[in-house]
Amino acid sequence: xxxxxxxxxxxxxxxxxxxxYDAIERMVDRRIRSLVILPQADGAGHGVITARDVVCKVLxxxxxxATVRVADIASMPLLCMDGEKSLxxxxxxxxxxxxxxxxxxxxxxxxxxxxxxxxxxxxLVSRARGGxx
Amino acid sequence: xxxALFSHxxxxxxxxxxxxxxxxxxxxxxxxxxxxxxxxxxxxxVTVIDMEREGDAIRREIMANIHEGAFLPYLRPNLYRFAEIxxxxxxxxxxxxxxxxxxxxxxxxxxxxxxxxxxxxxxxEMLCLTFETxxxxxxxxxxxxxxxxxxxxxxxxxFELLRKLKGVQVKxxxxxxxxxxxxxxxxxxxxxxxxxxxxxxxxHVSMG
Numbered sequence: 001x002x003x004x005x006x007x008x009x010x011x012x013x014x015x016x017x018x019x020x021y022d023a024i025e026r027m028v029d030r031r032i033r034s035l036v037i038l039p040q041a042d043g044a045g046h047g048v049i050t051a052r053d054v055v056c057k058v059l060x061x062x063x064x065x066a067t068v069r070v071a072d073i074a075s076m077p078l079l080c081m082d083g084e085k086s087l088x089x090x091x092x093x094x095x096x097x098x099x100x101x102x103x104x105x106x107x108x109x110x111x112x113x114x115x116x117x118x119x120x121x122x123x124l125v126s127r128a129r130g131g132x133x
Numbered sequence: 134x135x136x137a138l139f140s141h142x143x144x145x146x147x148x149x150x151x152x153x154x155x156x157x158x159x160x161x162x163x164x165x166x167x168x169x170x171x172x173x174x175x176x177x178x179v180t181v182i183d184m185e186r187e188g189d190a191i192r193r194e195i196m197a198n199i200h201e202g203a204f205l206p207y208l209r210p211n212l213y214r215f216a217e218i219x220x221x222x223x224x225x226x227x228x229x230x231x232x233x234x235x236x237x238x239x240x241x242x243x244x245x246x247x248x249x250x251x252x253x254x255x256x257x258e259m260l261c262l263t264f265e266t267x268x269x270x271x272x273x274x275x276x277x278x279x280x281x282x283x284x285x286x287x288x289x290x291x292f293e294l295l296r297k298l299k300g301v302q303v304k305x306x307x308x309x310x311x312x313x314x315x316x317x318x319x320x321x322x323x324x325x326x327x328x329x330x331x332x333x334x335x336x337h338v339s340m341g
Contacts, residue, residue, distance in 0.1 A: 121282045128279035
């Protein structure tokens, strides 16, 4: 199965100068685990902030989420893949880079995201179709 | 158990062969709808409409076979119910194709509609595999899980699509209605395929 067919396109964006507290609020409200950070300046790339970043880099360190900017703890650049690649390619990329999500990009444009859960579900579908896992 | 029960008698074999044809034809119809959306070839709608008619004839034959006494009485309603649900999916695919024939899909909706058509087509293929597995007496668990995963994916896209739909400008009431009816038919295909999978599960359980 191609990534472009299985990806999640409903992405949430946040400004780089927003606080981690704003990000937490957004993630809780939308029941999601990551936010895409808009480019800081023209020509700059997107970033991503995840619930893991919030917990490990801010809360566990005893820092105040209301004073830390999302851009300061974000992962940049995004790990991008071609939408024509397979879910297995995405699973391998995630394993090699120890990340929980990859982004499907067309140049500078983000088309969607494939998460660990998507990779897991795709694997189950492949198995059911009798394909190699 | 399945093979033993299903391989008896001419009527049973004919019914099963028709059910198989019905599901395979549905899968082909979903594939044609997918191609229509991918290539923006509205002419393919005619093929889908023809397939729906053929599917209707097969369903009537299944009904006649069952009416003539194919299978034990307790199995008949479930088998017929399955054929009815497949017919319901055919109607939705046909409706989607007919509405698409008259539509110029807005740019913001095209990709989501294409993805739903791709996932629905793959779902219908999976339904074929599930049906064959049931006939062979195999375990349906992996197949039905895959069908639920597909349906969940379509559901996720559906809400995003409905949100985008609200922002689309239409010329008049009829264009808006056609667009709304098209999206409604397209997103319901996967829902009803999932119902067909549940019906197969009931047949499977009732044979156990």
